[in-house]
Amino acid sequence: MRTTTLTIRRPFDAHVHLRTGSTLRAVTPCTTARFGRAVIMPNTEPPIETVAQAALYKKEILSAVPSGQSFDPLMTLYLTKNLTPADIEKGATHDVCKIYGVKSYPFGATTNSQYGFRSILEAKDIVRTLEETGIPLLLHGEVHVNEQGEAEDPYDGERLFIADTLPRLLESYPKLKISLEHITTIEAIEFMEKNGESGKLVATVTPHHLLYDRRHAFSGGYRALLHCKPLVKRHEDRERLRDMMKKGFPFVYAGTDSAPHPESKKFSSCCAFGVFNAPAAVELYAHVFDDIGALNKLEDFLSVNGPRFFGLAPDIDTIKLEKKDWHITEPIVTDEGTRIFPIYHAIHGLGNEVMRWKIA
Ligand code: DOR
Numbered sequence: 001m002r003t004t005t006l007t008i009r010r011p012f013d014a015h016v017h018l019r020t021g022s023t024l025r026a027v028t029p030c031t032t033a034r035f036g037r038a039v040i041m042p043n044t045e046p047p048i049e050t051v052a053q054a055a056l057y058k059k060e061i062l063s064a065v066p067s068g069q070s071f072d073p074l075m076t077l078y079l080t081k082n083l084t085p086a087d088i089e090k091g092a093t094h095d096v097c098k099i100y101g102v103k104s105y106p107f108g109a110t111t112n113s114q115y116g117f118r119s120i121l122e123a124k125d126i127v128r129t130l131e132e133t134g135i136p137l138l139l140h141g142e143v144h145v146n147e148q149g150e151a152e153d154p155y156d157g158e159r160l161f162i163a164d165t166l167p168r169l170l171e172s173y174p175k176l177k178i179s180l181e182h183i184t185t186i187e188a189i190e191f192m193e194k195n196g197e198s199g200k201l202v203a204t205v206t207p208h209h210l211l212y213d214r215r216h217a218f219s220g221g222y223r224a225l226l227h228c229k230p231l232v233k234r235h236e237d238r239e240r241l242r243d244m245m246k247k248g249f250p251f252v253y254a255g256t257d258s259a260p261h262p263e264s265k266k267f268s269s270c271c272a273f274g275v276f277n278a279p280a281a282v283e284l285y286a287h288v289f290d291d292i293g294a295l296n297k298l299e300d301f302l303s304v305n306g307p308r309f310f311g312l313a314p315d316i317d318t319i320k321l322e323k324k325d326w327h328i329t330e331p332i333v334t335d336e337g338t339r340i341f342p343i344y345h346a347i348h349g350l351g352n353e354v355m356r357w358k359i360a
């Protein structure tokens with residue numbers, strides 16, 4: 001019989017960008033309508049690099065949660081040159097603002113990555129502290145600038161990271177907990193299928209990398225709403241990623257990487273990296289899992305495996321999805337009047353994109 005409704009534990013987003021100020025106020029409700037908890041990325045301007053800043057940021061997020069909804073933002077720190085081992089230790093046990101991860105961005109690779117190290121292998125004291133405290137290292141796993149100081153081809157960045165950086169990191173820090181964020185390539189998938197381990201080495205997957213390959217990104221012109229890091233890859237990579245979802249690994253789960261940018265930065269001479277998917281993220285995952293005949297794996301992927309990595313139980317609340325076609329016709333508009341266009345938007349998306357699942 002065809003499945004037409006689904007009830008699953010409230011999803012967990014292991015990777016979301018909420019920004020600050022008016023953008024945060026506009027986009028947070030999109031996330032809280034779908035997810036009970038989310039791991040909040042720290043690449044704000046300025047970056048979140050102390051527990052005190054994370055605590056203030058957490059307050060700002062909580063004040064944007066619509067009344068009547070519950071939402072638990074799990075805070076992270078940005079691995080900048082100012083981050084100290086002492087602050088990480090403080091965050092490991094902090095009662096108001098426990099730190100759930102430290103995020104590494106390779107210098108120059110993406111939005112606000114100018115505060116990161118060129119390579120995670122250079123941040124020895126910090127990584128050692130993470131290994132000792134048990135706080136996960138959240139990796140943007142791309143080599144952007146190599147050891148010779150040259151920029152790498154952005155289509156090769158993840159492959160290079162998997163071939164060289166990640167094995168060295170695992171060898172030097174055997175107890176380190178690692179989450180490889182937003183995996184996109186066959187190489188990353190094969191590495192994870194071989195070495196992934198629940199509670200130790202996990203990976204997140206976005207809806208957009210499951211939905212699109214670079215033919216979509218270049219269909220009819222360059223598609224600004226699909227421009228993100230890591231870049232969407234070849235068809236073969238996307239197929240392999242979908243195939244991985246069918247296997248239901250306990251160490252693979254949802255991290256939307258929803259990354260809002262104002263219209264002026266997306267439709268500009270220098271298109272910002274970031275796909276804004278929060279207004280439909282859960283629905284899009286359901287859409288893909290339905291397409292590949294893996295709806296029976298959706299709940300673990302969305303709601304169970306993520307919390308488990310962070311030492312948490314699945315949500316006790318549930319959400320219901322129903323099979324119903326819908327489109328996104330409007331942008332999200334901030335209280336300052338700035339428009340933010342989501343993926344699948346009827347005009348700025350690929351056109352005629354129909355979502356098959358809706359939150360009931
Ligand atoms: O596409 C991306 N956008 N990738 C990232 O790593 C960062 C994000 C953002 O913050 O806009």
Ligand code: ZN
Nearest residue numbers: 015017041257
């Ligand atoms: Zn991100």
